[in-house]
Amino acid sequence: MELFGSSLESIYLTTLVVSAACMVLYILFGDIVDGVVEGVSFINPILILAFITFTSASGYLLELLTGVNSWLIGGIAAIVALLFTILFNVFILIPLSSSEESLVYTEDSLKGRMGRVILTIPEDGFGEVVIEGNSGTIAKSAVSLENECIKDGTEVLIIDVQKGVVYVTPHTREHLYS
Structure with a gap:
């Protein structure tokens, strides 16, 4: 079958190449696109691109x-693409988005933690402390x-933490029991 004077195989293949290129560009410049569609939370450009890529790939293979x-073939390709896009979202995108947050720390989360001085803190001066943790x-x-x-x-x-500087006091075992 032909559409717009081209075979469906070539249309599927062209769509596959273009959508794959758009996906690579989205990976590189996705923050710009995310800023543009920030107010519309139900639109996820990577899922739309994945659906188009999966549809064109399965359509091309089935036509060939x-x-x-x-x-x-178009209907089967759309169903296969929908299934793969759902699996891609559930097993890859959602875990990646939640794991990104777990490595972040806030200044408030540093309060009460233990650290070790690595650069002597002089009277009325600045030194440096290292804090080790899961993140x-x-x-x-x-x-x-x-x-x-x-x-x-x-x-x-x-x-305390103010403007990125931690305020510390020496910690000894005696402080734990008093």
Whole structure:
């Protein structure tokens, strides 16, 4: 069957190449597109591109390998694409979007955590503290809460965080029991 003077195989193949190229561009420049469609939460461009890619790929393969009616091939290709797009969303996109959030920390989440001084904190000056956790190792500028000198290697307790600087106090086992 022909459509617009071209065979359906060539239309499916052209659509496949164009949608795959658009998907690569979306991966590179997706933040711009996300900003444009930010107010419309039900539109997910990657799912639309995936559906078009899956439809054109399955339509091309079915046209090439079978002698079934072209209308039936279009319907089968759409059903296959819908199924693959749903699986792609459920098993790849949703887990990726939730895992991204789990690695993020806020300044408030640092309060009350333990750290270790890696650059001595002088009186009325700045040093550096390293905080280790499940999300990785974080190094932050630090100031002594009581304006005292804290030597490197000292365990400290983070009391407050202001403008990216942690306010710390030396932590000893005695503080735990008093």
